[in-house]
Amino acid sequence: MRVGVLIKQVPSVESATLGRDGRLIRDGMESEINAYCRRAISQGVELARQSGGTCTVFTLGPPPAEDALREAVAWGADEGVLISDPAFAGSDTLATARALVAAIELLGPFDVILAGRNSVDADTGQVGPEVAELLDLPFLAGVKAMTVKSGTVVARLELDDGWADAEVHLPAVVSCAERLCQPAKVDPAGRAAVDPARLRRLHAVDLGPGPWGQAGSPTSVGGVRTLEVARQGLVLAGPLPDQVAQAVSLLRDAGALGAAGSAREGDDEVVPDEWTRGEKVVAVLVERDRPHVARQLLGAAARLAHTIHGQVAAFAEAGSLDPATVGSWGGDQLVVVEGAVAEEDVARAAAEWAGETLPWAVLAPGTLWGREVAARMAARLGAGLTGDAVEVAVDEGRLLSWKPAFGGQLVAAITSSSAIQMATVRPGMLPTRRPRSARRIPITERTIRPAGRVRLLGSGHDDDLDDLATAEVVVAVGAGVEPGEYDRLRPLVDSLGAEMAATRKVTDQGWQPRSRQVGLTGRSLAPRLYVAIGLSGTFNHMVGVRGAGKILAINHDPQAKVFAVADVGIVGDWREVVPLLQARIVQEGRDDVRV
Numbered sequence: 001m002r003v004g005v006l007i008k009q010v011p012s013v014e015s016a017t018l019g020r021d022g023r024l025i026r027d028g029m030e031s032e033i034n035a036y037c038r039r040a041i042s043q044g045v046e047l048a049r050q051s052g053g054t055c056t057v058f059t060l061g062p063p064p065a066e067d068a069l070r071e072a073v074a075w076g077a078d079e080g081v082l083i084s085d086p087a088f089a090g091s092d093t094l095a096t097a098r099a100l101v102a103a104i105e106l107l108g109p110f111d112v113i114l115a116g117r118n119s120v121d122a123d124t125g126q127v128g129p130e131v132a133e134l135l136d137l138p139f140l141a142g143v144k145a146m147t148v149k150s151g152t153v154v155a156r157l158e159l160d161d162g163w164a165d166a167e168v169h170l171p172a173v174v175s176c177a178e179r180l181c182q183p184a185k186v187d188p189a190g191r192a193a194v195d196p197a198r199l200r201r202l203h204a205v206d207l208g209p210g211p212w213g214q215a216g217s218p219t220s221v222g223g224v225r226t227l228e229v230a231r232q233g234l235v236l237a238g239p240l241p242d243q244v245a246q247a248v249s250l251l252r253d254a255g256a257l258g259a260a261g262s263a264r265e266g267d268d269e270v271v272p273d274e275w276t277r278g279e280k281v282v283a284v285l286v287e288r289d290r291p292h293v294a295r296q297l298l299g300a301a302a303r304l305a306h307t308i309h310g311q312v313a314a315f316a317e318a319g320s321l322d323p324a325t326v327g328s329w330g331g332d333q334l335v336v337v338e339g340a341v342a343e344e345d346v347a348r349a350a351a352e353w354a355g356e357t358l359p360w361a362v363l364a365p366g367t368l369w370g371r372e373v374a375a376r377m378a379a380r381l382g383a384g385l386t387g388d389a390v391e392v393a394v395d396e397g398r399l400l401s402w403k404p405a406f407g408g409q410l411v412a413a414i415t416s417s418s419a420i421q422m423a424t425v426r427p428g429m430l431p432t433r434r435p436r437s438a439r440r441i442p443i444t445e446r447t448i449r450p451a452g453r454v455r456l457l458g459s460g461h462d463d464d465l466d467d468l469a470t471a472e473v474v475v476a477v478g479a480g481v482e483p484g485e486y487d488r489l490r491p492l493v494d495s496l497g498a499e500m501a502a503t504r505k506v507t508d509q510g511w512q513p514r515s516r517q518v519g520l521t522g523r524s525l526a527p528r529l530y531v532a533i534g535l536s537g538t539f540n541h542m543v544g545v546r547g548a549g550k551i552l553a554i555n556h557d558p559q560a561k562v563f564a565v566a567d568v569g570i571v572g573d574w575r576e577v578v579p580l581l582q583a584r585i586v587q588e589g590r591d592d593v594r595v
Contacts, residue, residue, distance in 0.1 A: 001051035001148070004110035005044040005077065006100055006131065007037035007059050009068040010121040033068050035521055036116025038183035039176040044114045045076035046181065047148060054078045056107065060088060060099050066199060070191040073198050075184040080199045081107065087204035090214030093385065094378060097130035098216060102207035104135070112153070113173045117142050118371075120520050121405065124387025124424075125175070125368070126375040129343075132173035133379035138344065138453035140168055141368050144177040154457075160367050161515040164459040172453075178521050179508070218384030222413035225402075229546050235558060235569040243570045244580040247552060248588060250568050256529040256550040257588065258472070271299050271330045271436040272306040280310030281359040284331070285350060285373055288320045292432070292466040293365045295329045297425060299433040300392055301363055302330030307394040310360055315350050323443055328435035334443045341450040343369055347376035349448040354381060354420055361399045363392065366424040374424050384416025390429040399423065404524070428469025429526065463515040471499035474527045474545075476518060478503045478535025480555075481574065483511040488575065489533070492582040495589075501525070503541050518544035533574050537562025554578070 012030035033041070041057060048055035057072040059065050060083040069080025083103050091099065104110060113135075118125035125141075132139035140146075144163075146155040148170070157164045158177040204212050214220070234250070236243040251257050282301040286294045294314070301312045311332040314321065318338050326334050337349040350373065354362065364374040366388050378385035386401035390411065393400045399421040402411045416422070468474065473496040475489060486500075493500060502512035504519060518525060519541040526547030533554045535541065542565045545551065553566035554574045563569035570577050 001047060001053035001112070002108070002110045003044045003048045003053060003055045004104055004108070004113045005037075005040050005055060005057045005072070006113065006115040006127065007041060007057055007068060007072065008034045008116065008119050008127075009059060009061055009065045010034045010119055031064070031068075033071060033184070034116050034119045034121075035183070036118060036120070036176055036178055038116075038185065039178060039180045040114040040116050041072045041075055041077060041184035042181045043146070043176055045184070047112065047114075048078070049076070051148070053111075056081060056110070058083065058100055058103055060084070060091065060096055066201075067191060069199055070194045071186045072184060073194045074186040074190045078198070082199065082201045083207070084201055085204040085212070087210065087212045090217060090220075091212070092217035092219045093124055093126040093375075093387070094130055094218060094382070095213060095216040097127050097134060097379065099207060099212060100127070101131055101134045103202055104131075106202070106207065109171070111151075111170045112148070113137070113171075115173065115175050117158075117175045117177050125371040126378070126385060126387050128173060128175040129372040129375035130379040133344075133347070133376040135171075135173065138168045138172045138342075138451070139372060139376075140166060140172065140174045140454065141343075141372055142177045143174050144179045146174070146180070157368075158514060159459075160369075161463040161513070162459060162461040165457040167455050167457060168453060179514075218382065218418040219386060219414050219416050222400075222415055224410050224412045231551065231565055232567040233564055233569075234567065235563045235571060237558075237571065240570070240572045240576055241580055243572065244577065244584050247568045247570055248581070248584045251529065251550055251552060252588060254550055254567075256552075257585065258528065269431060269433045271328070271433045272302050273436040275306045276309050277305070277311045277332065278309045280305070280308050281313050281357060282308075282310055283313045283315055283350075283354070283359040283362045285346070285362065285364040285370060285377075286314050286316035286320050287365050287367060287369045288317055290365060290367070290427075290466070291321065291325075292470065293367070293427045294321060296427075296430040296432055297363050297365065298326065298330035300425070300430050301361075302433075302436075304361065304392065304394055304399070305330075305332075308360060308397065313357075313359065315353065317346065323441050324438055327439040327441040328437070330433075330436070331441055333441050336443060336445050338445060338447045339450055340448055341452070342454040342456075343372040344376055344454070345448055345450045347373045347380070348451075349446055351377045351380040352448075353446060359420060361421040361423070364422070364424045366426040370424050374422055378422050381418070381420055383418045383420040383422050385422040385424070386414040386416070387424050389414075389423045389425045392423060392425065392430075426524065427466070432470070463513045468499050468501060468516060468523065468525065471525070471527050473498035473529045473531070474501045474518075474525060474548075475499070475531045475533065476501040476503070476535060476545075477506060477512070477533050478541075479505040479509075480534025483509075485575070489578060492531075492578050492585070495582050495585050496529070496531070498529075498531070503535050503538075520544065532562050532566065533578070535562060536560060537565055554581075
C-alpha cells in the first residue's frame with residue numbers, strides 16, 4: 001500500500017507575539033507539527049508497515065519546514081517531500097490544496113491520503129476535503145479508529161456531538177482525529193540524524209504553470225484585530241464563606257449573575273422583514289438536525305441581504321426544515337435537494353445550483369458536516385472560502401468575514417476575490433434573532449444521484465451541539481473533579497442555569513463527551529460567566545474561553561495557573577466551596593425578587 005500524508009507546520013501558539021501593526025512576528029518564532037497531523041504521520045507509518053508498503057509525507061512551506069519532514073521520517077516515514085518556492089507565498093487553503101494535489105499526482109498514485117482533522121492555528125478543516133474534491137476521491141472526516149482490509153477502510157468517525165461508523169473503498173482521503181493513535185514526536189537529535197537523501201524538494205516549476213500562492217488564492221487577509229483580554233486576576237483570601245460572599249458580590253456587580261435564560265446580545269433584534277429585494281442571493285447551507293445553527297445563519301444572511309438589497313436562499317436536504325420556519329427565520333426561498341446521502345452529494349448538488357444561479361455569498365455551519373460540504377463546494381467552484389468565521393458583514397459591497405487565528409489571540413478580516421464568496425461560521429457566535437412575520441416562500445426541488453462511495457454503517461448521538469454553544473453560564477471541570485462527584489455540582493449548575501464543560505484530560509478519560517472539551521483542540525465559547533472547578537488553567541484550555549465575560553476559578557492551590565487568567569479566584573477545596581456558592585447564589589436570587 002502506498003500511503004501519502006499531508007502535514008502542516010504551525011506556530012507554537014504560546015510563543016506567538018504580535019507587532020505594533022497587529023500582525024504575527026514570525027522571525028524567531030517557534031514552530032511545530034500541527035497536533036492532528038502528528039496522528040496522521042503515526043497512522044500513515046503504521047499502515048505502510050502493516051501492508052509492506054511505503055509512506056510519503058508532504059508539506060507546503062518555506063525551507064525551515066523541512067524540519068517537520070525530518071521528524072516524520074525519523075518516526076518511520078520512507079520519505080519527506082517539501083513543496084517550497086517563493087511562488088507559493090500567500091497560499092490560502094484552496095491554493096494549498098491545489099499545490100498538494102499537483103505533488104500527489106506527480107509522485108503518485110497513492111492508495112490512501114491521510115491529513116489532520118484541522119490545524120490548531122486556523123481551525124478551518126478545509127484542505128483535506130478540498131484535496132479529496134480535486135482528486136475526485138471519497139473523504140472520511142475525524143477518524144478516531146480505522147482498519148484497512150482488502151482495499152476497504154472501516155472507520156469510526158468523531159462527530160461534533162456523537163460518532164458514526166463508515167466504510168469506503170480505496171483510494172480515499174482520510175482526516176485524523178486527535179485520539180486516533182499515538183502522536184509522532186521525535187527529539188531534535190533524532191531529527192538531525194535523518195539521511196538527507198530521504199528528503200525531496202519540489203518547486204513551482206515542477207508542479208506546472210499554476211497560478212500558485214497569492215495569485216492562485218481567492219481569499220486574502222485584510223485588517224487584524226488583537227483580542228487582548230484583561231482579566232482582573234483577583235485571588236481572594238480568608239474564611240471560605242467570606243470569599244464566596246465577596247466573589248458573588250463582584251460577579252453580580254459585573255452583571256455576570258443575570259437570571260438564567262436572560263437574553264444574550266442580539267436576542268432582542270428582529271430578523272429584517274421588509275426591504276427592496278434585488279437579484280443578489282445570500283445562500284445558507286442547512287445541516288439536518290441542527291435547527292438552532294440554521295436559524296442563526298439565516299438571521300445573519302437576512303442582515304447581509306438587507307444591506308445589499310438582496311434575498312436569502314436556504315439550501316437543505318429534503319425534510320430538514322419546513323418552508324414556513326425558513327421564512328420566519330429570514331429565508332426568501334427554499335431549495336430542497338433529494339437523493340443526497342453523504343456530504344459529497346450535498347456539495348455537488350449545491351455547487352451545481354450555485355454554478356447556475358451565482359449567489360453573492362454562501363454561508364455554512366462551521367461543523368464537521370459544514371466544513372466538508374463548503375470545502376468541496378469551494379474547490380468545485382474555485383470560490384474563496386473563509387473558515388470558522390465569528391462575524392460576517394458587508395464592506396464596500398463585498399462579504400467581510402472575521403475569523404480567529406493563532407489560538408484566538410487575534411481575529412483577521414478575510415475577503416474573497418471570487419464571484420461567489422463563501423464562509424463557514426462557528427456555531428453559537430452569531431446572535432439568535434427573534435423571527436419575523438410568517439410568510440410563504442417559493443420552493444425549488446432538485447434531485448441528485450448519490451455517489452455511493454461512503455457507506456454509513458451506524459451512528460450515535462451523545463450530546464447536543466447547541467447546548468454548550470448557546471449557554472450563558474458554563475461550569476467547567478478538570479481532572480481534580482472525579483466523575484463520581486459530578487452530582488455534587490448539580491445544584492450549582494441548576495441554580496446558574498449552566499451547561500457543563502471539561503478539559504481535555506477529562507474527555508480523554510471518557511468522563512465527559514468529546515463535544516464538551518474546551519480549548520485549543522476543543523471548542524471555543526463565549527458565555528457570560530465561566531466557572532472553572534478543579535482545573536489547572538493551562539493555556540491550551542483557557543484559550544477556548546477568551547471570549548467569556550467573566551471567569552470564576554475555584555482551586556485549592558493559591559499558586560494555580562488558573563487564577564492568573566481568571567477574574568475572581570476562590571482558594572479552597574471545591575467540595576466545600578460549591579455548596580456555599582450555590583446557597584449564596586440562591587439567596588441573591590431571592591433578594592432580587594424581594595427588591
